[in-house]
Amino acid sequence: xxxxxxxxxxxxxxxxxxxxxxxxxxxxxxxxxxxxxxxxxxxxxxxxxxxxxxxxxxxxxxxxxxxxxxxxxxxxxxxxxxxxxxxxxxxxxxxxxxxxxxxxxxxxxxx
Amino acid sequence: xxxxxxxxxxxxxxxxxxxxxxxxxxxxxxxxxxxxxxxxxxxxxxxxxxxxxxxxxxxxxxxxxxxxxxxxxxxxxxxxxxxxxxxxxxxxxxxxxxxxxxxxxxxxxxxxxx
Numbered sequence: 001x002x003x004x005x006x007x008x009x010x011x012x013x014x015x016x017x018x019x020x021x022x023x024x025x026x027x028x029x030x031x032x033x034x035x036x037x038x039x040x041x042x043x044x045x046x047x048x049x050x051x052x053x054x055x056x057x058x059x060x061x062x063x064x065x066x067x068x069x070x071x072x073x074x075x076x077x078x079x080x081x082x083x084x085x086x087x088x089x090x091x092x093x094x095x096x097x098x099x100x101x102x103x104x105x106x107x108x109x110x111x
Numbered sequence: 112x113x114x115x116x117x118x119x120x121x122x123x124x125x126x127x128x129x130x131x132x133x134x135x136x137x138x139x140x141x142x143x144x145x146x147x148x149x150x151x152x153x154x155x156x157x158x159x160x161x162x163x164x165x166x167x168x169x170x171x172x173x174x175x176x177x178x179x180x181x182x183x184x185x186x187x188x189x190x191x192x193x194x195x196x197x198x199x200x201x202x203x204x205x206x207x208x209x210x211x212x213x214x215x216x217x218x219x220x221x222x223x224x225x
Binding site (some may be wrong): 009035040042101 | 120142145147152153154155156157160162201205212213214215216217218
């Protein structure tokens, strides 16, 4: 069964910490995405990547960075975590046809 | 720029009743349209999608949606609701051009009562 795997379901971090959220897909998809989901706001795109070592800013990139050193792995980095980054983070990948496959999400709490 | 509007943050139906979740989109080029479902504490699962061709699209779990270009709509329906349909539903749009990404609506929570 094809899948997108996010390394943690729940994370609690302290303000100012550097946080890494990892995402791995096994579908050989070119495209990978990071969204955050907040009640009443839906999903908002943070960053995406169309190829290894390539990245593009989404709608809300401030306070985040990404890394894609291998095709199957796309990491989201919070350089200095803040309480307003408490959220559900969803990783997705897609090939041709534009259908996204999502991971189960990481619920991050910054205290 | 593309955008999606979902009418109603919450929709309540009785088991066995018709489900209708509304979605309107804005796109400057031919759109690709999607409906996703999210069950509690899970990621999003694709219900159905429209790319080209037949405007009535059938998806999983008995859901279907109709693309109406003149109304810029892509409403999701199911003839008879089941308790297991209770979840949050997201409409999304992507443009048929280059590196277009998916833009999501804010979601509609479907509540099903016995």
